[in-house]
Amino acid sequence: MALQGKVELAAVTKRYGATVAVDAINLKIPRGGYCCLLGPSGCGKSSTLRMIAGHETISDGDLILDGQNITTLPPAKRGTAMMFQDYALFPHLTCVDNVAFSLRMRGVSKAERRGRAMEMLTLVHMEAHAQRMPGQLSGGQQQRIALARALLTDPKVLLLDEPLSALDPFLRVKMRAELRRLQRELGITFIHVTHSQEEALALADLVVVMEDGHIRQAGPPREVFTRPRTPFVARFIGGHNVLSAPLEGVEGDTAILTGPQGGRFTVSTAETSAGAASGRGPVPFAVRADRVTLTRRPTPAPTPTPTPTAADALPPGANHLNATVAEAEYNGQQVRLTLRGEGAEDFVVLMDEAAYFAAPAEAGDPVVATWPSDAAHLLDSP
Numbered sequence: 001m002a003l004q005g006k007v008e009l010a011a012v013t014k015r016y017g018a019t020v021a022v023d024a025i026n027l028k029i030p031r032g033g034y035c036c037l038l039g040p041s042g043c044g045k046s047s048t049l050r051m052i053a054g055h056e057t058i059s060d061g062d063l064i065l066d067g068q069n070i071t072t073l074p075p076a077k078r079g080t081a082m083m084f085q086d087y088a089l090f091p092h093l094t095c096v097d098n099v100a101f102s103l104r105m106r107g108v109s110k111a112e113r114r115g116r117a118m119e120m121l122t123l124v125h126m127e128a129h130a131q132r133m134p135g136q137l138s139g140g141q142q143q144r145i146a147l148a149r150a151l152l153t154d155p156k157v158l159l160l161d162e163p164l165s166a167l168d169p170f171l172r173v174k175m176r177a178e179l180r181r182l183q184r185e186l187g188i189t190f191i192h193v194t195h196s197q198e199e200a201l202a203l204a205d206l207v208v209v210m211e212d213g214h215i216r217q218a219g220p221p222r223e224v225f226t227r228p229r230t231p232f233v234a235r236f237i238g239g240h241n242v243l244s245a246p247l248e249g250v251e252g253d254t255a256i257l258t259g260p261q262g263g264r265f266t267v268s269t270a271e272t273s274a275g276a277a278s279g280r281g282p283v284p285f286a287v288r289a290d291r292v293t294l295t296r297r298p299t300p301a302p303t304p305t306p307t308p309t310a311a312d313a314l315p316p317g318a319n320h321l322n323a324t325v326a327e328a329e330y331n332g333q334q335v336r337l338t339l340r341g342e343g344a345e346d347f348v349v350l351m352d353e354a355a356y357f358a359a360p361a362e363a364g365d366p367v368v369a370t371w372p373s374d375a376a377h378l379l380d381s382p
């Protein structure tokens with residue numbers, strides 16, 4: 001099976017009057033890949049998808065599919081197909097007729113239409129429901145019909161706008177696996193818009209994080225998760241705390257920053273961009289929430305005599321933050337603790353649930369958070 005659907009966006013811009021929704025973005029999506037456009041509401045991901053589909057004109061720039069410039073082609077001539085968020089099925093047509101609809105418009109004979117539509121229904125495991133009306137199907141089943149309908153046109157690229165958002169959480173995870181299976185089986189490119197980082201990490205070969213009409217980072221999911229490049233990406237992709245501190249210098253592949261109360265932070269510079277360690281003023285860095293260890297700090301005695309704290313017992317130069325537990329939230333596999341500390345509001349620590357319950361910390365407890373240098377990396381300034 002030959003892979004199809006190499007998509008290139010060259011300085012693609014979308015303007016709605018004075019609003020720049022997408023600002024000269026460049027992106028290359030490999031053939032037969034699964035790409036997720038990820039970002040908060042209003043960042044321009046749907047506009048990007050609609051421009052690729054041809055449902056929205058491109059204000060500036062070029063769109064290339066498998067070497068052909070398709071910037072001004074009408075949607076049906078592009079080799080793309082779109083599956084809409086609300087599925088947009090015709091309620092008065094049976095499933096098989098819904099799927100076959102586009103062929104009817106093209107004057108294909110009834111027998112051939114039915115044959116092709118049944119093939120597509122089989123692909124999405126819905127052949128047994130061919131004669132039902134959409135109203136007689138569950139949300140997940142309606143989605144499969146919408147998928148079959150989009151795939152019938154034999155696209156090189158399937159575009160999916162928030163395809164899982166209408167489903168309940170259990171079905172969402174199931175359909176997610178189904179989308180991935182279909183994409184692999186068909187060998188075509190899928191471009192999927194989502195605001196869920198979990199969905200993007202689970203599905204994509206290429207995660208594209210957008211903010212304010214710009215692409216902030218594009219890469220394989222593990223790279224984007226373990227090495228977010230900017231404070232925005234680190235916060236949006238999750239699992240990290242973003243701190244900032246003045247840079248004192250770099251020794252080998254470790255940056256040294258000034259911490260609170262005469263302390264220091266040591267931060268790995270491995271795999272970070274050259275620009276990250278060259279900034280003036282406070283330099284942002286990310287700390288992995290699941291690599292932080294907590295130690296209980298004794299409550300200060302009500303006497304003027306300084307009480308030794310757990311921080312005093314730390315090896316010199318160890319990364320640490322004195323803080324107070326604000327919240328502890330149990331989520332099954334882990335406990336998510338939110339700390340308030342000097343220079344770190346809402347510092348999140350993810351603890352394995354067994355480790356947490358071995359010595360549970362509660363709201364109001366004074367703690368010291370520590371982490372190794374390789375659990376932190378420098379970020380580019382926003």
Ligand SMILES: Nc1ncnc2c1ncn2[C@@H]1O[C@H](COP(=O)(O)OP(=O)(O)OP(=O)(O)O)[C@@H](O)[C@H]1O
Binds near residue numbers: 045046
């Ligand atoms: N038809 C339109 N006319 C004017 N402005 C628009 C139009 N469509 C989108 N916008 C604006 O363009 C920006 C990007 O919108 P877009 O729908 O692409 O974002 P999004 O990331 O898909 O958001 P969401 O997740 O909420 O769908 C927003 O500021 C939005 O208000």
